[in-house]
Amino acid sequence: xxxxxxxxxxxxxxxxxxxxxxxxxxxxxxxxxxxxxxxxxxxxxxxxxxxxxxxxxxxxxxxxxxxxxxxxxxxxxxxxxxxxxxxxxxxxxxxxxxxxxxxxxxxxxxxxxxxxxxxxxxxxxxxxxxxxxxxxxxxxxxxxxxxxxxxxxxxxxxxxxxxxxxxxxxxxxxxxxxxxxxxxxxxxxxxxxxxxxxxxxxxxxxxxxxxxxxxxxxxxxxxxxxxxxxxxxxxxxxxxxxxxxxxxxxxxxxxxxxxxxxxxxxxxxxx
Amino acid sequence: xxxxxxxxxxxxxxxxxxxxxxxxxxxxxxxxxxxxxxxxxxxxxxxxxxxxxxxxxxxxxxxxxxxxxxxxxxxxxxxxxxxxxxxxxxxxxxxxxxxxxxxxxxxxxxxxxxxxxxxxxxxxxxxxxxxxxxxxxxxxxxxxxxxxxxxxxxxxxxxxxxxxxxxxxxxxxxxxxxxxxxxxxxxxxxxxxxxxxxxxxxxxxxxxxxxxxxxxxxxxxxxxxxxxxxxxxxxxxxxxxxxxxx
Numbered sequence: 394x395x396x397x398x399x400x401x402x403x404x405x406x407x408x409x410x411x412x413x414x415x416x417x418x419x420x421x422x423x424x425x426x427x428x429x430x431x432x433x434x435x436x437x438x439x440x441x442x443x444x445x446x447x448x449x450x451x452x453x454x455x456x457x458x459x460x461x462x463x464x465x466x467x468x469x470x471x472x473x474x475x476x477x478x479x480x481x482x483x484x485x486x487x488x489x490x491x492x493x494x495x496x497x498x499x500x501x502x503x504x505x506x507x508x509x510x511x512x513x514x515x516x517x518x519x520x521x522x523x524x525x526x527x528x529x530x531x532x533x534x535x536x537x538x539x540x541x542x543x544x545x546x547x548x549x550x551x552x553x554x555x556x557x558x559x560x561x562x563x564x565x566x567x568x569x570x571x572x573x574x575x576x577x578x579x580x581x582x583x584x585x586x587x588x589x590x591x592x593x594x595x596x597x598x599x600x601x602x603x604x605x606x607x608x609x610x611x612x613x614x615x616x617x618x619x620x621x622x623x624x625x626x627x628x629x630x631x632x633x634x635x636x637x638x639x640x641x642x643x644x645x646x647x648x649x650x651x652x653x654x655x656x657x658x659x660x661x662x663x664x
Numbered sequence: 665x666x667x668x669x670x671x672x673x674x675x676x677x678x679x680x681x682x683x684x685x686x687x688x689x690x691x692x693x694x695x696x697x698x699x700x701x702x703x704x705x706x707x708x709x710x711x712x713x714x715x716x717x718x719x720x721x722x723x724x725x726x727x728x729x730x731x732x733x734x735x736x737x738x739x740x741x742x743x744x745x746x747x748x749x750x751x752x753x754x755x756x757x758x759x760x761x762x763x764x765x766x767x768x769x770x771x772x773x774x775x776x777x778x779x780x781x782x783x784x785x786x787x788x789x790x791x792x793x794x795x796x797x798x799x800x801x802x803x804x805x806x807x808x809x810x811x812x813x814x815x816x817x818x819x820x821x822x823x824x825x826x827x828x829x830x831x832x833x834x835x836x837x838x839x840x841x842x843x844x845x846x847x848x849x850x851x852x853x854x855x856x857x858x859x860x861x862x863x864x865x866x867x868x869x870x871x872x873x874x875x876x877x878x879x880x881x882x883x884x885x886x887x888x889x890x891x892x893x894x895x896x897x898x899x900x901x902x903x904x905x906x907x908x909x910x
Contacts, residue, residue: 619739619741620739623741647741647742648742648745648746648879649742649746649878649879649880650742656742656743659741659742660668660740660741660742660743660744661668661669661670661673661738661741662667662668662669663669
């Protein structure tokens with residue numbers, strides 16, 4: 394019985410998660426797609442090494458906000474981002490900032506698993522290679538194995554690393570994408586509905602993985618499943634019609650939210 | 665309460681709330697009738713109370729099953745979750761109240777051959793009125809989800825405790841006066857204790873109503889007026905202390 398019993402601090406002190414240092418901060422973030430405004434002055438802090446869940450009905454701006462965090466909105470024609478977003482206090486919209494480097498620090502996993510049409514090995518090795526993170530072949534091998542292990546996929550694929558990544562099951566492909574995201578040692582991982590295309594077992598595996606990744610990474614997840622947000626996150630932020638409605642410790646948000654819109658949304662009353 | 669997108673969800677919630685209200689009415693009747701059976705030594709009435717309690721037990725099981733099914737099916741959140749968990753708790757408190765009432769009814773046969781001092785009977789009658797008022801108040805608080813009313817129910821429990829303490833003391837005195845009173849007085853003592861417990865269950869329900877409405881737990885320290893746990897026999901006439909295990 395050497396194991397230290399750590400009390401579930403978040404239950405006893407629901408604000409404990411807020412006490413963490415802030416990894417990313419959005420201040421008065423606005424987004425326009427052409428003439429249409431999609432986000433209205435959102436202020437949100439993302440605490441370090443916690444899972445922050447963004448919830449809200451479709452079109453509420455949660456994915457838009459997520460995509461601002463690694464400047465994925467830059468790739469959308471007509472999208473304009475206002476306000477300020479910082480990573481460790483640095484403005485990520487600074488014109489002198491290298492966006493490729495930013496996206497290495499703030500990785501992303503998408504809704505549909507999108508492995509490259511390459512081998513499992515090359516899928517994971519791609520990032521470290523282009524970012525020059527590995528000098529030798531053995532370095533690359535080590536990164537690939539470690540990343541696959543961390544993503545909980547290594548045991549399942551270790552005998553077929555050179556088969557196509559697209560040949561894996563949906564859940565395995567998603568974990569491959571997570572392995573690919575963590576291979577470049579990001580600090581923040583953004584997940585846009587990472588389980589919506591997965592069956593319950595694959596979902597459970599990804600959720601388990603998210604919980605482990607929290608030890609080393611800051612995670613922001615957009616999800617349509619309220620139960621998933623309740624299970625995996627420490628902080629939940631509720632969006633509606635482009636506004637941040639309420640943000641708080643997940644326990645509180647799902648047991649006794651302050652805002653009527655949050656209450657209506659999570660209990661299935663939204664019209 | 666606003667409507668859910670899924671209408672059958674609303675219906676299920678309403679059904680559970682209705683079950684609780686009905687159970688509340690039944691529990692009230694059981695307590696009322698068991699006390700009047702005790703006071704009037706009415707055997708027939710006592711028997712029908714015992715039969716009624718079975719209905720309350722069945723209703724509690726029904727609420728439990730429905731609530732568990734809803735949790736499995738709907739994965740309720742926030743207010744809805746509290747409603748359902750609250751229903752489980754309240755139905756179990758009401759079921760216990762029914763049991764306590766039934767227990768009083770069962771004692772009617774044991775005390776009916778003994779003449780009971782009229783003052784004691786009045787005391788128990790009054791105690792049961794207090795408990796029934798509490799029960800009625802808390803059921804109203806539930807029906808209107810009124811947390812302030814629930815709070816005042818909890819405050820009032822002290823009065824029942826104080827009344828129970830005084831009955832306890834009186835019963836001890838009667839038993840000492842004449843050992844032939846012991847059988848009847850012991851049963852009356854248990855009846856009084858049961859009524860006091862009914863008040864405690866009303867307090868539990870008040871706490872649950874408060875939780876359902878606010879999402880907060882009431883603070884831990886309940887008002888306490890029951891001091892019988894440390895009470896010893898009064899002094900005898902010749903001034904000699906009588907200790908409890910004599």
